[in-house]
Structure formats: structure tokens, C-alpha cells
């Protein structure tokens with residue numbers, strides 16, 4: 001049986017780290033695709049990564065290309081193609097340029113690998129994953145957006161930093177759109193099963209929620225010329241691994257809702273089961289009235305951006 005084939009569309013900051021992490025987890029053979037202008041860069045990254053493997057003995061073949069034929073019959077795609085934010089920009093400011101790129105990418109993936117599982121990372125995320133879905137015509141279980149996994153990891157990080165306890169034992173989820181209106185479900189956050197509301201004051205928790213909502217922007221400001229890449233890459237790799245190894249992990253992902261949480265026809269962050277069937281299930285649960293109001297609010301923001309795609 002041959003190894004799975006994972007194609008990374010966009011070989012920039014996130015793309016390079018996706019390749020590294022996928023190789024280290026031995027998820028399969030990896031193709032890094034980018035535009036002809038930077039073909040040398042992705043070929044170079046691929047060679048560099050090939051030469052990293054002997055120390056720990058990762059068996060993965062890594063190549064760089066700008067030829068769509070090379071991604072033929074891939075099992076998984078992870079899309080980061082597009083431009084990242086600069087200081088002062090919202091994710092929505094990327095829409096026009098990244099939408100054009102996403103349309104091109106979706107048409108090519110449909111042609112090369114219509115059975116594949118596709119994880120979208122490009123921003124504005126909720127609109128980009130919608131655009132991929134519409135243009136490709138893929139079934140809804142084959143398309144998912146990476147956002148909640150990252151936003152939840154950020155929330156977990158800040159809770160661990162606040163309590164001084166192991167990040168491994170912090171469980172929580174952030175739902176909704178991948179923007180400042182995202183919804184941290186603090187009520188259900190725990191450290192080793194103990195509710196965070198018993199460990200951290202309400203005032204500090206509100207500050208942590210705020211930092212989580214703006215965590216991407218905090219990094220954009222520090223970098224000065226791009227956005228986060230290590231944690232976004234790791235978050236998407238967790239999703240790819242759950243698919244390839246049928247782990248059935250429950251990860252907050254931008255999945256197409258068809259009535260769940262009162263949302264219909266939009267991709268938005270909800271607890272999602274990922275396994276061999278792709279997006280196998282959305283785990284719906286009872287929100288409080290306040291949480292539902294916040295979710296409806298974030299949905300309106302997503303709807304507005306999706307409308308601007310004209311799709």
C-alpha cells in the first residue's frame with residue numbers, strides 16, 4: 001500500500017511549517033505547490049526538508065512544484081495560497097485578492113483530485129472555505145476550514161499561562177467565525193476537569209477572552225509584515241492527521257452547518273468530528289441564551305463577508 005499523498009497549496013510561512021510537521025508525523029508523501037515565480041523557493045524548501053529526515057528517520061518524500069499535474073490524486077490538500085495580513089488590516093481586507101486565488105485553486109483541485117479531503121487556511125477563512133466549496137462543488141464532508149482549532153489553542157495557551165498549570169490539561173473550545181467576534185465557550189473550559197470559572201476570576205477570564213479574540217492581530221503587530229504560522233500549521237496538521245488515521249477527534253472547525261445551532265448554509269466554527277469520512281459529524285449541544293446571541297452575532301459578520309464573494 002502506498003503512502004498517502006498530502007499536497008500543500010501555498011509554500012510560504014504556513015506551508016513550509018505544514019511540510020515540516022507532516023514529515024515529522026510521517027503522515028505521508030508531501031508536495032509543496034506554489035506559483036511559478038517562487039518555484040525555486042518551494043523546491044529548495046522541499047530539498048532542505050528531505051535532508052532533515054535522516055536524523056530521526058522520517059520516511060516521507062517531499063517535493064516542490066508549480067505544476068498542477070504533480071498534485072494529481074492527492075488524498076489531502078491544505079490551502080494557504082494567498083496573502084497574509086499586515087499591521088492595521090482585518091482578515092476581511094484580504095478578500096478581493098485571496099478570493100481570486102481561491103477560485104483558481106478550487107478549479108485545479110477539482111480537476112486533479114476530486115475525491116480529496118480539503119482543509120482551507122487562507123483568510124478571511126469563513127468566506128474562503130465557502131468559496132472553495134462553491135467553486136469546487138465538492139460534497140460538504142470533504143471541505144473544512146481551519147480556525148477554531150487555532151483559536152481554541154490560543155485560549156488554552158492563555159489559560160495555562162494564567163494558572164501556571166499544564167497546557168495539556170486545559171480543554172476548551174472557541175466557536176463562531178475566525179475574527180474578533182469569535183465565541184470562546186468559557187463556561188465549558190476546564191483544567192484537568194476542574195471548571196476554569198472556579199480557578200480564574202471573572203474579570204481575568206474576560207481579559208483572557210479578549211486576548212484570544214485578538215490573538216492573531218497581536219502577532220501581526222509584533223511581526224510587522226505577516227501573520228502567525230507555527231500554531232496555524234500545527235492546528236491544520238491535527239485535522240489532517242485525524243482524517244488520515246481515522247482518529248475521530250472532536251475539533252472546532254469551520255464546517256458547513258445545515259441547521260446545527262440554528263445556522264444553515266454557512267461554514268462557521270463548530271465542534272466537528274474528523275475521521276475517514278472527512279467531516280463526519282457536527283456535535284451540537286445546548287448553548288446558553290447569551291452564547292446563542294454571540295453566535296448569531298458572529299454569523300452576521302460571516303454572512304456579510306460571504307455575500308461579498310458574490311458566490
Ligand code: APR
Pocket residue numbers: 009010011012013014015033034035038080081082083084085094098101104105121122123124226227228229232
Ligand atoms: N497558488 C498557489 N500558491 C499561491 C497562489 C496561487 N494562486 N497565490 C499565492 N500563493 C502563495 C504565495 O506565493 C506564498 O508563497 O501563497 C503563499 C502564502 O504564503 P505567505 O505569504 O508566507 O503567507 P502565510 O503566512 O503562509 O499565510 C497564508 O493563511 O493564515 C492565512 O491570512 C493568512 O491568507 C493567509 C494564508
